[in-house]
Amino acid sequence: MHRWLLVLSPVAVAAACGGRTGLLVPDASIPEEAGPSDSGAGFRDVTLPDVIDAGVDAEAEAEADAPEETAVACTSGCTSLQVVGGMYDRSYDGITYTDDTSPATVSDFRLDQYEVTVGRFRQFVGAVLGGWLPAAGSGKHTHLNGGQGLVATAGGYETGWDATDWNSQIATTAAAWNGNLVNGTWTPTAEGNEDLPISEIDWYEAYAFCIWDGGFLPSESEWNYVAAGGSEQRAYPWSPAFPPGSTSIDCTQANYDGCPTGVVHAVGSESPAGDGKWGQSDLAGNVWEWNLDWNESGYVTPCADCANLTAASFRVIRGGSFGNTPPVLLVSFRDLDPPDYRGDLVGVRCARTP
Secondary structure, three states: OOOOOOOOHHHHHHOOOOOOOOOOOOOOOOOOOOOOOOOOOOOOOOOOOOOOOOOOOOHHHHHHHHOOOOOOOOOOOOEEEEOOOOOOOOOOOOOOOOOOEEEEEOOOEEEEEOOOOOHHHHHHHHHHHOOOOOOOOOOOOOHHHHHOOOOOOOOOOOOOOOOHHHHHOOOOOOOHHHHHHOOOOOOOOOOOOOOOEOOOOOOHHHHHHHOOOOOOOOHHHHHHHHHOOHHHHOOOOOOOOOOOOOOOOOOOOOEOOEEOOOOOOOOOOOOOOOOOOOOOOOOOOOOOOEEEEEOOOEEEEEEEOOOOOOOOOOOOEEEEOOOOOOHHHOOOOEEEEOOOOOOOEEEEEOOOOO
C-alpha cells in the first residue's frame, strides 16, 4: 500500500466543498496510439477594482474572462467555475504541437475548480451503499441541442449512462470499495486524506460520481479547451497566450516528477500560480483526470460540442500527474486507459451546465 504525505494549503482546506508508476515520454512528432497505460504507454498528438478609463470593450473582456463562482447544484459541496465558450484548435500551442487543423467549438459550461477529493467521494460511496445508482440516460449535457447532449462524432447524440451494462460496475458493499481503492488515496474511514484528490477510481466510478454530484464528465474537447485557455492556445494552463506562448514550468505551478515532495498534494496546493484562465486548479499534474470520450488517434472534424462516443478499448485521460515529467503535463498531451483501469494516479473533475 502506498503511503501518502498530506500537503495542505489554505485554498484546499477551504475547498473541502493515472495510473502512472513509471515515466511517460511523448512522441515528439507523430500522433501514435499505443497499448494499455498500465504498461506505461499512451498516445499523444504532437506536431478587482473597476476599470474606469479602459473603455467598454476592455470592461466586457475582463468580465468574460473573470472566474465566476455562482452556486450550482453540487451534492458534495464544491465550487464550479463558469467557462466562456468559443472556438479553438485542439492540442495546438504553436510551440510543442503546431498542427492547427483540428478546430472545435465549445459552448459555455462549468468546470469544477478542484479535482474530486477523498472527502467528497466518501459522500458518494455512502449514497451508493444506501442504494443509489445512476438512472438510465443520466449524465448528459442537457443544456446542449435541446437536451439531447453532445454531438457524437459518428452521428447521433450523447446517450448518457447505460444502466443495463454499467450499474454492475459500481460496488455496493464497503468491503468491495475498500478493496477496489486500496492502493490510492482512499482510506476506509475519514482520516488525514480528505483533501487529497481521490485516485484509483475507474471510468465508471468517475462518471457515476459526477452524475450523483449533479454534473457530468467533461468531453475531451471541453477539458482541452479549459486547459488551453480557449483561443489563447496555452502550452500549460498558466502559460501566456500564443503567440508568443511559453513552456515555462516550476513547482509553484504544478505537482510533477521533479518537485521536492514526490507525492500527491491536497487539491489547490499550487493555486493561484498554476490556475488556468477560468480559475481551475491542478489541470496539469497531481492526478490524471478521466474524460467522457473513447480514444481516437486523430481528431474528428468538424466538431461543435462533440465527443467520440463510438465504443473502443480505451477512454481518454488528461493532465498528467505528480509521477510524470513536464512534457506529459502539456495541454497537447493525450493519454488513454481501459475504462475499468484503476491507476493510483488517476482521478476526476466534474463539469456542469452553465
